[in-house]
Amino acid sequence: MKILPLVTCFCLLSFWGTAGNGVIPQVVKDAFAQLYPDVDGVDVFWETDKEAVMATFKQHGQLSRAFFDKAGQWRETRIRLYYDQLPRLIRSFLEKQPHDADITFIGKVLRPDGSYIFRIESEFYEEVVIKLIDRQGLLLEEKRIPFTEGLEIY
Secondary structure, three states: OOHHHHHHHHHHHHHHHHHOOOOOOHHHHHHHHHHOOOOOHHHOEEEEOOOOEEEEEEEOOEEEEEEEOOOOOEEEEEEEOOHHHOOHHHHHHHHOOOOOOEEEEEEEEEOOOOOEEEEEEEEOOOEEEEEEEOOOOOEEEEEEEEOOOOOOOO
16 A cells, blocks of 8 residues: 555656756657667657757767757757867867856767857856857857846846
8 A cells, every 4th residue: 555655746746857858859859860860760859849849969979969850850069078178279279268167068069061160158246247158259149047047026
């Protein structure tokens, strides 16, 4: 009799864990398999949000995340890089940045047109800063996201 509440709790937790991610459209899974045929589907972690479906996976020893729209159109893939894997121009850009931030992501962003840029995400005391840099180390775009964005503060 004591097992029934445990089983019920486990089932509810399992349901809630998958309900937030939703169902991954088969068209997205097929697009991923076509784009990354050497990645085993069981090694892919899928997530969804309002605008995109994301597949997190390892390829050639590098952690990657591919972004698709819900119709299966590939938007971009972000590949996590370590500092010593960065081209010299990108390292020079990083060395000129404020040192009071925690860098939470550095990576290469592959685009459908075959081009790529670099993305740096830094966390400061009150905000996250996302910088997109071209291959020559020039800043293309900077976005600041305050930690309070979207929160009601009273």
